[in-house]
Amino acid sequence: MIAYFAMEIGLEDRIPTYSGGLGTLAGDTLYAYADIGIPAVGITLLYKKGYVSQKITPSGMQLDFDTPWDYKKILKPTNLQLQISFGELVQEFTAWEYSIIGREEIKVFFLDASLPNNHPEIRKLNDRLYYDDGILRLRQEILLGIGGYRLLKALGYNISVYHINESHSAFLVVELIKELGSKEEVRKKCVFTTHTPVPAGHDKFPVDMVKQELKSYDHIDWDKEAEEGFINLSKLSLNYSGKVNAVSYKHMFVSSNLFPECSVFSEGYCKMDYVTNGVYHKRWIHREIQELFNEYIPGWDENPILLGQAYYIPSELLLKAHMRIKSDLVNLVNKLTDSSFSDDVFTICVARRVTAYKRNNLILSDIERLKYIAEHNGDMQIIFAGKAHPKDTFGKEMIADIIHKSKKLKEMTKSIKVAFLENYSIEMAKLLVAGCDVWLNNPRRPYEACGTSGMKAGMNGVLNFSTWDGWWLEGGIEGINGWGIGPKPKWDDLSESNDKEDLEDIYGKLAHIILPMFYRRKDEWVRMMKNSIATIGPYFNTYRMAYEYLGKIYQIGLR
Known part of the structure; x- marks a missing residue:
């Protein structure tokens, strides 16, 4: 079973929780997996105000508005309540379910911490996609990675491969280390796809902020993981993944330059590979x-x-x-x-x-x-x-x-x-x-x-x-x-x-x-x-792409 983690998954317009290419690619990927019969489950966050609704004024100014949507009519409640910690705060979260029906039924879970008894600052995590790049973003990514891991455990999924798309869900490795005991064992279960060479795609946070928010996890030395006082989530993902891939052949060389410790020329555990993206032809033709x-x-x-x-x-x-x-x-x-x-x-x-x-x-x-x-x-x-x-x-x-x-x-x-x-x-x-x-x-x-x-x-x-x-x-x-x-x-x-x-x-x-x-x-x-x-x-279709992921990338956890 593949656990596909992404900050945004673009499934349909009634679910306005995607901003662009990363989200629509995630949706296309899961539709293809369902068709082909690849056992998988999607993990993302619920954004009750969507991404952004755009209004252009006569002078050309973009005005930004919320995009509220009736998620209760589209998604099914799981009725689970699980715990997660943000610093001193022990909070609860649940998840909502969406099904993609093909040869395989693939469920996509939308994590939701906007529960009535939670702290007001935690309830904000489910307001909007890419709303903030400070502590709110850090907490969103803790919810995605750690919360997603805990949800899959609670639902009884037997995950062979954790697929980290971009680095937003990197904190799932925190739970895996606790379960498996070593970095080497975690690498046997994690793969990381880097989707952009642009800095905005590589989140980093001050190490002290990470320590504060993850203080209940004392089995990781965050100072050792830090570079110049920051935790770079892409580097964290690289360090704990057995396979790393770019999303085109050219991007493999660009990413090798961005991450020289994991370049295409590397002789270590981590060597940059590539799987060129595709699109779900049934959706786009x-x-x-x-x-x-x-x-x-x-x-x-x-x-x-x-x-x-x-x-x-x-x-x-x-x-x-x-x-x-x-x-x-x-x-x-x-x-x-x-x-x-x-x-x-x-x-x-x-x-x-x-x-x-x-x-x-x-x-x-x-x-x-x-x-x-x-x-x-x-x-x-x-x-x-x-x-x-x-x-x-x-x-x-x-x-x-x-x-x-x-x-x-x-x-x-x-x-x-x-x-x-x-x-x-x-x-x-x-x-x-x-x-x-x-x-x-x-x-x-x-x-x-x-x-x-x-x-x-x-x-x-x-x-x-x-x-x-x-x-x-x-x-x-x-x-x-x-x-x-x-x-x-x-x-x-x-x-x-x-x-x-x-x-x-x-x-x-x-x-x-x-x-x-x-x-x-x-x-x-x-x-x-x-x-x-x-x-x-x-x-350039997601069927070919899916088979390449099976053969080149997911093999680490499917042997």
Whole structure:
């Protein structure tokens, strides 16, 4: 049995307790495990106010609101009450249950310490996802790791492998050491997946704060675990895991540099491996495209490697299906904004979390140049969507810049229309990844650990236009299933992107390759759509990913 721990698990929009890629990947993973029949259980936290509800003011400011939801109607109570300590406070917690039904029924448990008799500060732990990075976050992670471990014990689960996703649940090793007696024994049961090279993904806390909150655990010398006065949870996870993996081949080299004690070149117990992410194809391929697959590629849903046979689909039917989806997307944009989009205009989508390294607004850097390209090569529509974290000032400034530039473009030309859609979500993403013509992803290299949104787009026949980083370095074939942005680096090249160089590539390829093909060589365009499905679908799915975890990573506890 695999215990899959994650701070956020994106299962459906009715459960708004996810913020982005990590959460949707966790959901996709557990759906695939259920289908394949991998015995697993998911552990996460209940956030009664969700992540964040986004409202953009006319000036472009993002306002943040709670997202309350009726969890009692969606989740089932376990009626368990267990104890957990935070410093001197002995508190109680319970859990709520969600079931994923497949060949295997997988239960996802949402831990809840917001009980009436608990201390008010402890009840706050279940307010909101990523609400704080101080003692509240530390306590959330104690609840996730230690509380999750205790819940599984109380429910009688026999866990072979504890899968720590990002380092948020690292404190589960505290309980394992107490049970198993040594670091070596703990390593036989723990695996750690690092999902990002960005510092925000690697929580660390002052050692004195950790000692205070975990004072009832005197079997760990926290001073020995500390570095420069801090407990780094990623380092803690590395130290107590028998297998450690990155989420793409490129990310393995980036992570090796970040954690030299566990690099791909290491000869010790800990050697960095990789399993490239995938997406749950049944969730992300649009129903219109699914109907075509059912007719021309029967069996694709149970055996996604068959998506390599996308060439059997008649071109005119694939294009018509795409245009029906695009029409739905255009109708949504026009319903939610005053952008006046049209079905027949080339449409780019930029939809993801809004934060500095993702450079969400890069394409709008030179709107005079963009105007010239559109007026001389064909009209463009650009859809932006994504939330900035409430405390990410730079991310919020990027949203304001997008809104400001879109207004200026509206005054300057009729050839470019820009829309920003509020409250990017799983359901909205399902339409965006299938309805646009090009999926633009231009993060600053080498900070895109993997990226999965482009995989979703590619399986729907939408063409990728992406920085050569993460999964695209493995899956992208220039001019065949999409286009790259900037130089294509060697695997161990950790140099950063140059904004000007990447922008020149974006503008140059739009003007000379992408727009001319879209408007004047539609047969070539549809051929690339088929290439996209055939090259991306068979490999970049969670079925393949799940089998790789079984073979490469979970083997430590399944021997």
